[in-house]
Amino acid sequence: MSASTSGTSAPAAASRKSLKAFSEDVWKNKTAKINAELFTLTYGSIVSQLCTDYERDFTRVNNQLYSMGYNIGVRLIEDFLARTALPRCDSLAKTSEVISKCAFKVFLNVTPQIGNWSSNKDSFSIFLEENPLSDFVELPMDAARELWYSNIVCGVLKGALEMVQMDCDVWFVSDVLKGDQLTEVRVKLNRILKDEIPAGED
Numbered sequence: 277m278s279a280s281t282s283g284t285s286a287p288a289a290a291s292r293k294s295l296k297a298f299s300e301d302v303w304k305n306k307t308a309k310i311n312a313e314l315f316t317l318t319y320g321s322i323v324s325q326l327c328t329d330y331e332r333d334f335t336r337v338n339n340q341l342y343s344m345g346y347n348i349g350v351r352l353i354e355d356f357l358a359r360t361a362l363p364r365c366d367s368l369a370k371t372s373e374v375i376s377k378c379a380f381k382v383f384l385n386v387t388p389q390i391g392n393w394s395s396n397k398d399s400f401s402i403f404l405e406e407n408p409l410s411d412f413v414e415l416p417m418d419a420a421r422e423l424w425y426s427n428i429v430c431g432v433l434k435g436a437l438e439m440v441q442m443d444c445d446v447w448f449v450s451d452v453l454k455g456d457q458l459t460e461v462r463v464k465l466n467r468i469l470k471d472e473i474p475a476g477e478d
Contacts, residue, residue, distance in 0.1 A: 313411075313412075315408065316409065316411045323341070323423075332419075334418075334419060334421075335422065338424050341427035341431065342431040342434070344428055345431020345433075349434060349437075349438075349439070352383070352436060353439040356379060356383075368398065371437075371442065372390045372402075373390065375390075376389065384408050386405075388403055388406075389405070398464060399463060399464035401463075402462075403459070403460055404461065407452075407459055409426045410425055410426055414453075420453065420455065421454075425451065426459075429461065430446040430461060433463065442465060442469065443465070444463055445463075445464045445466060449461065
């Protein structure tokens with residue numbers, strides 16, 4: 277990930293201590309807190325309303341959650357970079373580490389595991405042992421078959437990665453809410469986008 281910084285304090289701090297410890301510091305000192313239960317219930321009410329609006333067409337609900345997440349992600353990345361001032365990641369491996377140890381920590385206060393890399397290192401999985409979005413949630417039978425309840429997360433990652441010149445596909449592989457043993461999100465890098473200068477600018 278990339279950022280333009282006015283000083284070296286944050287990157288220097290990140291280099292002096294582990295990314296996990298650095299992220300913990302950002303979470304404690306630079307992140308506004310809201311009640312966890314309120315956050316979970318608010319998201320739940322959004323999903324519930326979408327299910328009603330789309331008459332329980334869960335494919336459309338999934339797509340809408342993804343679209344909402346994408347629109348959030350393209351804006352959230354600026355806030356993330358402003359808080360952390362982290363330098364550009366020069367590989368997908370480093371990007372995955374920032375996502376798991378820093379981004380998830382800063383915004384959801386969880387630290388998922390990264391693994392299941394493809395042989396050519398262009399895709400990996402994010403394993404969520406905790407998912408604040410789905411706390412206290414139990415899906416009805418019809419929703420459990422088709423609904424990716426936390427699909428907004430995939431959209432956020434897609435949008436944020438695109439803003440740092442990474443065109444990626446992001447999707448849920450499994451979810452404990454659907455009866456799976458673990459919650460897994462897959463990220464696949466398609467290509468590196470070129471930095472484009474808007475028309476009329478040098």
